[in-house]
Amino acid sequence: MRQAYAHDAVVALTAGGDERAPGGAITRELCGSLEHEPPCPLASHYIGLTRDDHDDGDTVRLRVLFAAEPADEPEVRRRIGVALRSAELTGPDGLTTRWRLRAETAAAVRPGERDHAARLAR
Template identity: 45%
Template sequence: MRQVYAHQATIVLAPGTDPGAPGAAITVALCGHWEHEPPCPLAPHHTASSPVDEPDDDRLRLRVLFATEPNRVEEVRGRIDAALAAGDWQLIDSGCARLDPAERPHGRRLLRRNP
């Protein structure tokens, strides 16, 4: 039975890099292409990005919510990490995170998507 998980990463974009590129790279890693018909074949997911809240900081925080079976979590996290390690940005850190209570409604929507 699928469950919802969160993954968080911090990156520094190279000058001129589209801020949407890291999310697209994650979708390619999980789905084969950033534009695809639903459902996501491995793990329905959503990637959000936000600047790190520190003055003069060029870091970007990525938060990925995904739904998958417990035995596939490490595969999904590995694909996310590999995508983030290979882009036009510097990967600062990446790993599992706790699901925020405010993310639970979105998590339920991900669970309703058929993989």
């Protein structure tokens, strides 16, 4: 039975980069492509992001919620790390965005995320 998990990361985008690119890299690593029909093959997921205002908007915080079989959790986290360390993504528009991974860590699902996480696990 799938369970819900969370993963946090902080990246520094290069100037003019698309803030969605690190999340796109995660989706590509988990699902094989940026766009696909649901469900996600390994782990249903949602990627939220926020930009830090105090850093000229170049710092992006990612919050990944995902649902996977407990035995697959380490592999999902490994793939998230691979995607973030890839440090670049060329989007469908041909724009290549580069970033530097500043930090990543496993996290707990927050109380306000439990309903969303439960939907991912279904």
